[in-house]
Amino acid sequence: MIYSDRLIEKLKNAEKVSVLTGAGVSAESGVPTFRDPGGIWEKFRPEQLANFEAFMKDPDFVWSWYQHRREIMREVKPNNGHFALAEMEKIFPSFSLITQNIDNLHYRAGSRNITELHGNIERNYCIKCRTFFHEIDIQEKKVLKCTNCGGLIRPDVVWFGEMLPVKELKYAENAAADSDVFFTIGTSAEVYPAALLPIIAKRAGAYSVEININPTVISFDLDETLTGKSAEILPELLNKIKEIRNN
Ligand code: BJW
Ligand code: ZN
Secondary structure (H helix, E strand, O other): OOOOHHHHHHHHHOOEEEEEEOOHHHHOOOOOOOOOOOOOOOOOOHHHHOOHHHHHHOHHHHHHHHHHHHHHHHHOOOOHHHHHHHHHHHHOOEEEEEEOOOOOHHHHHOOOOEEEOOEEEEEEEEOOOOOEEOOOOOOOOOOOEOOOOOOEEEEEEOOOOOOOOHHHHHHHHHHHHOOOEEEEEOOOOOOOOHHHHHHHHHHOOOEEEEEEOOOOOOHHHOOEEEEOOHHHHHHHHHHHHHHHHHO
């Protein structure tokens, strides 16, 4: 990993650190990303499946796709990138982990101050009466109906055209604007409004760092890019942080 002296200096003194994660942090756990070659969206564009109209048109199809992903997400384990972020939470006085992921892997790795911008695949709710259902039978390939009112049950995730959860987005925007260092990790930064967070942080004066295997549309707007796999870079960075903050 190649990093600047400036980043080390910033991390040595940082009190408030925030992180935005995307599908790339879970890639090495075996969760397919959205927009990389071989990702789940190769056959379907994200907009085709992750929207309410698609669900209403063919609920069984969209539901079975989420069930398939639930199976993957339950089988996989957090990787060293998730674990390193959980450790960092204990080091900095303020540490906000903002994620676009719905896969629970940050929580399973031990992170606690997590803000989920796009929901969580384990939560589901009835589109008619809004009753929540947490334990959904993983074998069930067909869409389930609400036991209260018979309405369709959908995953509690944010589809295109839907508002992000208001409290979570507000928290994320405030955290971004109030950070000494802001990391953008494993996201293509193509989906809004999450993609604005690194820009908000940068404009508010945070030292803004990207960790990704490839350049993204925002790379040039940020202060520094660490190129490589997050499950490799984050543990190295954690070791460095431990070293410099003990001195
Ligand atoms: C590695 C790696 C390794 C690989 N190590 N890196 C402004 C401008 C233009 C459009 C809009 C705008 N504002 C809103 C919009 C519309 C839309 C939008 O953004 N469209 C764009 C496509 C242009 N946004 C919305 O609709 C949002 N809602 C909204 O704005 O509401 C307000 C509103 C509503 C109604 C009327 C008016 C206003 C909602 C967006 C919801 C996104 N939902 C999804 C699905 C969630 C559920 C599910 O999972 O099924 O969220 S789409 C999908 O994309 C998912 C992800 O969270 C999200 C981001 O993807 P991510 O994580 O970045 O993944 P990838 O695959 O894109 O990138 C992976 C990256 O990792 C790559 O860069 C790799 O290189 C890297 N990588 N391996 C490190 N090992
Ligand atoms: Zn109902």
